Amino acid sequence: MAFRERTAWIAVVTTLVVWSVYFAWFWVDVAGQRLDGGAVLTRFLITMGISLVVMIGLNVATGVMTAKNIETPPDELERLIEARADRICFKLLEVLVPIGLIGGLLATDTIRAAFPADPAGSVALIFANGVLMAFVLTEVVRESVHIASFRMTA
Numbered sequence: 001m002a003f004r005e006r007t008a009w010i011a012v013v014t015t016l017v018v019w020s021v022y023f024a025w026f027w028v029d030v031a032g033q034r035l036d037g038g039a040v041l042t043r044f045l046i047t048m049g050i051s052l053v054v055m056i057g058l059n060v061a062t063g064v065m066t067a068k069n070i071e072t073p074p075d076e077l078e079r080l081i082e083a084r085a086d087r088i089c090f091k092l093l094e095v096l097v098p099i100g101l102i103g104g105l106l107a108t109d110t111i112r113a114a115f116p117a118d119p120a121g122s123v124a125l126i127f128a129n130g131v132l133m134a135f136v137l138t139e140v141v142r143e144s145v146h147i148a149s150f151r152m153t154a
Contacts, residue, residue: 001150003066004078008146010058011139014051019136022047026129033114035122040129077153085145089138096134104130 001009022043029035074082104111104127115122 002078003062003072004074005147005150006062006066007059008143008150010055010062011143012147014054014058015136015140015143018047018051018054023129023133023136030126035115035118035125037118037121037125040125081146081149081153084149085142088145089142092141093134093138096138097131100130100134101127 025043026040029040104123108123111123111126112119
């Protein structure tokens with residue numbers, strides 16, 4: 001397995017495991033109408049920290065195990081795979097972000113009514129986490145395209 005494919009696997013698995021927990025917790029809080037901005041920020045920072053530590057640690061370990069491949073610049077195939085993944089995910093992001101923002105705008109009154117204690121803060125948290133979810137999903141798709149492309153050429 002190529003070094004860049006291994007890093008893609010690390011990114012997909014780590015992102016799915018760590019961020020799925022964060023978003024599940026967040027949307028359960030939204031459904032239960034108990035959003036707390038401080039708790040959401042704390043969970044976000046913890047999730048980001050765990051994600052960074054795990055990904056950096058596993059990528060360093062992978063780099064040490066395959067030291068000869070880490071210094072090698074990407075070849076033509078790897079550049080094509082990267083360009084294809086970027087192209088697909090840029091289009092996906094162009095679709096997901098407007099859908100999230102327009103959906104959020106249409107639901108603003110519903111969100112405000114559901115969270116009378118802090119309507120503006122709740123709208124902001126839901127918007128921000130909706131956009132964050134679009135970015136995380138796009139990154140998972142991007143790395144999955146890397147994996148699928150490497151597997152098809154193997």
